[in-house]
Amino acid sequence: MARLSASLDRKPRRPGRPVKIAPEEQRRRILDAAAAQFARRGFEGASLRDIAGDAGLSHAVIRHFFGSKDDLWDAAAADLFGQMNAAMAEALGQVDLNDPEARMEAQVRATVRTASRIPWLAGFVMQAGLAGGERYETLVERHLRPAYAFTLEPFYQMKEAGRAHVPDAHFLFMLSTNAAIGPFAQSANARALAGLDLSNPAIAERYADVLVTVLKHGALRPAGQSTT
Structure with missing residues (x-):
């Protein structure tokens, strides 16, 4: 398994120190730099001074x-x-929530777009899980479990409708979510091996197209097809 520090190659830059930066811009820089540092080094390995340096503050x-x-x-x-x-809210606002296939596709596309923009998302969660303890338990209860329950809903709907080739809705969720996030945590590999810049929104959208096609044709039965 490649080292996480090598896979999360897109770091916040260390810009110069302008005379004045708006408070909201300062806060944004700090949050981006902190999330990237925690993703690469974990909580214990990251330092406030390094985060400040990455943020240019x-x-x-x-x-x-x-x-x-x-x-x-x-x-x-x-x-x-x-x-x-x-x-996710923006993507789901454009589809019929009573259509589980449309909702699944919207969720996958929203996840891909977000992971392309903030590739340290997967590493942040991974490092927290590896460390375990109270901090990870808090992350689970505040963020991971609510997101999991909400995102799992269309997979249960498709299973109940006999649309899923994969009998366990949890596996379908894991398959789609990990495939939507994982490549962006290893963007250095995509660039080195395939010459692809996964931070490019157009390339991320092409990847989402492929992932949605694979899920629809590999994990789902066409609407109206018998399960026998």
């Missing part, structure tokens, strides 16, 4: 906005899942 600015490293980790987790939830 002073250590004192992080303390001003977020206080401790624990508080910053909590804020970074809430921000990552907030971005995913916003992308």
Whole structure:
């Protein structure tokens, strides 16, 4: 398995220190830099000084906005899942929620687009899971479990309608979600081996097209097809 630090190659840059940066821009820089550092190094390995350096801000600015490293980790987790939830809501607002296949496709596309924009999402969750403990348990209860329950709904609907080749809805969810996020956590491999820049929205959309096609034709039965 490739080292996580090698796979998460797209880091926040270390820009110069402008004379004045709007507070919201400072906060945004800190959250992006923190999430990327936590994804590469885990909570224990990341330092506020390195995060400040990646954000192009002073250590004192992080303390001003977020206080401790624990508080910053909590804020970074809430921000990552907030971005995913916003992308999901936007995508689902354009489809019929009573159509589980359309909802599944919208969820997959929203996940791919978000992972393309913030490739450290998968690494952040992975590092928390590897470390375990109270911090991971909090992440599960606040963010992972609600997202899991919500996103799983169309897979249960398709299973109940006899549309799923895969009998376990949890496996279908894992298949679609991991395939939607995983490649973006290893974007260095895509660039080195295939010459693909997965941060390019057009390429990410092409990948979403392929993933949706594979799921529809490999994991689902056509509407109206008998299960016998």
